[in-house]
Amino acid sequence: MDVKVKTACDTCAHFNAKGLKKLGVNTSNFNFVIALAGNPNTGKSTVFNALTGLKQHTGNWPGKTVTRAEGGFEYNDQKYKLIDLPGTYSLLSTSEDEEVARNFILFGKPSVTVIVVDASRLERNLNLVLQILEITDKAVLCLNLMDEAKRNNIEINTRTLARNLGIPVVPTSARFNKGIPELIQTISEVANGEIKCNPHRIKNIPKNIEIAVKKLSAKIEKQYPTIPNSRWIAFRLLEGDSQIINALKTGEFI
Numbered sequence: 001m002d003v004k005v006k007t008a009c010d011t012c013a014h015f016n017a018k019g020l021k022k023l024g025v026n027t028s029n030f031n032f033v034i035a036l037a038g039n040p041n042t043g044k045s046t047v048f049n050a051l052t053g054l055k056q057h058t059g060n061w062p063g064k065t066v067t068r069a070e071g072g073f074e075y076n077d078q079k080y081k082l083i084d085l086p087g088t089y090s091l092l093s094t095s096e097d098e099e100v101a102r103n104f105i106l107f108g109k110p111s112v113t114v115i116v117v118d119a120s121r122l123e124r125n126l127n128l129v130l131q132i133l134e135i136t137d138k139a140v141l142c143l144n145l146m147d148e149a150k151r152n153n154i155e156i157n158t159r160t161l162a163r164n165l166g167i168p169v170v171p172t173s174a175r176f177n178k179g180i181p182e183l184i185q186t187i188s189e190v191a192n193g194e195i196k197c198n199p200h201r202i203k204n205i206p207k208n209i210e211i212a213v214k215k216l217s218a219k220i221e222k223q224y225p226t227i228p229n230s231r232w233i234a235f236r237l238l239e240g241d242s243q244i245i246n247a248l249k250t251g252e253f254i
């Protein structure tokens with residue numbers, strides 16, 4: 001069933017328009033905002049081009065030298081804004097690229113984050129996948145370079161992978177435009193809430209840390225009622241993450 005978003009106000013819950021504006025992304029006239037994230041060289045830009053038909057424009061993130069590529073596509077009368085995030089190995093914010101990707105997912109709260117991974121090197125890509133799933137509730141795994149995986153006789157049980165990660169998995173070979181219609185359909189279903197994600201989260205956290213995180217996240221929520229994912233932020237504060245500490249101090253994105 002199609003769920004149509006008619007007015008700007010109806011779209012409020014689908015992404016954080018205010019946060020995105022602060023991050024330099026104008027979302028007016030779009031029903032959904034989709035982020036493309038992943039390790040470097042996994043085919044994000046190729047997926048981006050396949051989805052948008054090369055209709056993109058580029059600029060810089062505010063105050064950063066990192067390039068931003070934006071584009072859009074329409075599906076079932078709904079408008080999707082697509083942001084090609086810089087390739088990163090982690091979200092621990094040790095580089096400008098990582099900071100951009102992390103801030104976007106955390107504070108922009110895109111409607112769906114598409115995590116593009118290299119199917120022929122899945123294991124080394126999973127670290128970032130798990131980090132992204134700690135931040136966001138709505139994600140799709142784009143298992144790209146399937147042609148390359150097949151050539152190397154690598155078989156992937158996509159059903160088990162989807163079950164274990166708690167998000168839909170779509171195999172693609174973006175260079176050959178394979179799997180792109182299925183990817184669009186899945187993005188649309190997650191964006192419209194027809195597919196519910198249940199992302200994998202780290203369990204078995206030591207009791208003392210769990211208690212500290214609970215106390216801290218309650219305080220964070222009290223101070224910043226609209227903050228996204230206070231639990232994840234509490235972990236970063238305990239780690240002494242200077243970028244997050246600074247973001248809280250300045251209220252930059254909140």
Ligand SMILES: Nc1nc2c(ncn2[C@@H]2O[C@H](COP(=O)(O)OP(=O)(O)OP(=O)(O)O)[C@@H](O)[C@H]2O)c(=O)[nH]1
Nearest residue numbers: 039040041042043044045046087145148173174175
């Ligand atoms: N064989 C194969 N090659 C692909 C596929 N998708 C992308 N590529 C190739 O992989 C290389 C990297 O693709 P990009 O789209 O630039 O990758 P990216 O993730 O945007 O890279 P960064 O922006 O540097 O992180 C290019 O040579 C693409 O043509 C695919 O499905 N199969």
Ligand SMILES: [Mg+2]
Nearest residue numbers: 044045046084
């Ligand atoms: Mg790229």
